Amino acid sequence: MTAVSKVAIAGSGIAGLAVGIQLAKAGVDVDVYEAQPELSALGSGISLQGNALRVFDALGVWEEVRAAGYSFEGLTLRAPGPDALVVAELPDVKTGGPDYPAAMGMPRPALARILFDHAQRVGVRLHFGSEISALRPIAASEQGGEAVEVLVGGAPVGSYDVVIGADGLNSTVRELIGIETRPEPNGMGIWRTFVSRPAEVERTELYYGGPVYIAGYTPTGDDTMYAFLVEAAQDRTGVSDEEATRIMLEESRAYGGPWESIRADLAAGAHANYTKFTSHIVDAPWNRGRVVIIGDAAHSCPPTIAQGAALGLEDALVLAELLTERDAVDQALWDAFHERRIPRAAAVVEASTQLAQWQLDGVRDADAGGLIFGIAQRMAEPA
Numbered sequence: 001m002t003a004v005s006k007v008a009i010a011g012s013g014i015a016g017l018a019v020g021i022q023l024a025k026a027g028v029d030v031d032v033y034e035a036q037p038e039l040s041a042l043g044s045g046i047s048l049q050g051n052a053l054r055v056f057d058a059l060g061v062w063e064e065v066r067a068a069g070y071s072f073e074g075l076t077l078r079a080p081g082p083d084a085l086v087v088a089e090l091p092d093v094k095t096g097g098p099d100y101p102a103a104m105g106m107p108r109p110a111l112a113r114i115l116f117d118h119a120q121r122v123g124v125r126l127h128f129g130s131e132i133s134a135l136r137p138i139a140a141s142e143q144g145g146e147a148v149e150v151l152v153g154g155a156p157v158g159s160y161d162v163v164i165g166a167d168g169l170n171s172t173v174r175e176l177i178g179i180e181t182r183p184e185p186n187g188m189g190i191w192r193t194f195v196s197r198p199a200e201v202e203r204t205e206l207y208y209g210g211p212v213y214i215a216g217y218t219p220t221g222d223d224t225m226y227a228f229l230v231e232a233a234q235d236r237t238g239v240s241d242e243e244a245t246r247i248m249l250e251e252s253r254a255y256g257g258p259w260e261s262i263r264a265d266l267a268a269g270a271h272a273n274y275t276k277f278t279s280h281i282v283d284a285p286w287n288r289g290r291v292v293i294i295g296d297a298a299h300s301c302p303p304t305i306a307q308g309a310a311l312g313l314e315d316a317l318v319l320a321e322l323l324t325e326r327d328a329v330d331q332a333l334w335d336a337f338h339e340r341r342i343p344r345a346a347a348v349v350e351a352s353t354q355l356a357q358w359q360l361d362g363v364r365d366a367d368a369g370g371l372i373f374g375i376a377q378r379m380a381e382p383a
Helices: 014-025 050-059 062-068 108-121 172-176 241-251 259-267 308-325 331-361 368-379
Strands: 006-010 029-034 045-049 070-072 075-078 086-090 103-107 125-128 132-138 147-152 155-160 162-165 184-196 205-208 214-219 224-232 272-281 291-293
Touching (some): 006 155, 014 029, 014 108, 014 308, 029 155, 045 108, 050 062, 062 108, 103 224, 108 125, 132 172, 147 162, 162 172, 172 291, 184 241, 224 241, 241 259, 272 331
Parallel strands (some): 006 029, 006 162, 162 291
Antiparallel strands (some): 070 103, 147 155, 184 224, 214 224
16 A cells, blocks of 8 residues: 555656656556646756666656667767867766666757656646645544645645645745745856757767856757856846857857857857756755655756756655555655655765866866766665
């Protein structure tokens, strides 16, 4: 017998759909409430480490994900300048174990569609244009155990054994349950674009130094990749599409090699988008009664180790495991969840933030490689 029979999830992002899939596969009645009017088709690419791929296998979508993305091993470091000289070829730790590639890239909309379609196949009900507006605890009675009433637009839509807030950085659920921790800007911002892949790009390549902190790209398919520039954070609100493209073109001119192809695509109209890096981690507990937050609602960090998506996927897998393999939603369940998730998430957030801070401070003798390798070894242990 599972600890829950009916669960509500706020958010149809990666973590929300992942936990919904696992619960529905176990026979749990699952409703996902999404504030946006439809599944987002926006976004460039996403980098996924091996431990994320291991979760996709558990969800039953690994073969689809593998077919839609571009798997690779290792990392190339290049120098800024017209020649884009290769500085180092670094191996990757297989954080998912020997059965999975070390890493892969794929288009974000493709991943969203795969998870959405699979969620529907296993019986998850998705409600778009439905932001949760209030949560009301229901005390145990002779007729049943504790529950949470969910309201959307001020109107009740049902009562649930557990409510999961997987609604992102600006989580409404986090606010509704009184958690005050918020994502804080770290001083960096990133331009991203989705472009064609030159044949020579076979894995992630990074350029440190030059006019921005980091320039790089990751292959996402046979013919596609996403490219990015990490700069000092600026107010980019109100920047038009044309201006965004111009800024990314100008900031990339110090980088040669495949950047020539990237600039050609930008000049031809490739869209550029901008976001600021944040860092935060909610201290234990992540739950208030029978409401719990996971993914970006609970933690965020600069993508300097590319573990953000993997952390959210692991949150989802561990929470679903506990809710379906235990008999009761009790303190022991929440203690087990926090013990397995918070130290691991904190380690990634702290390391990612430290790597970014070294860049901001211009520290040249930092042991970035040692820090990255140490976190990779830790992530190689199953969550």
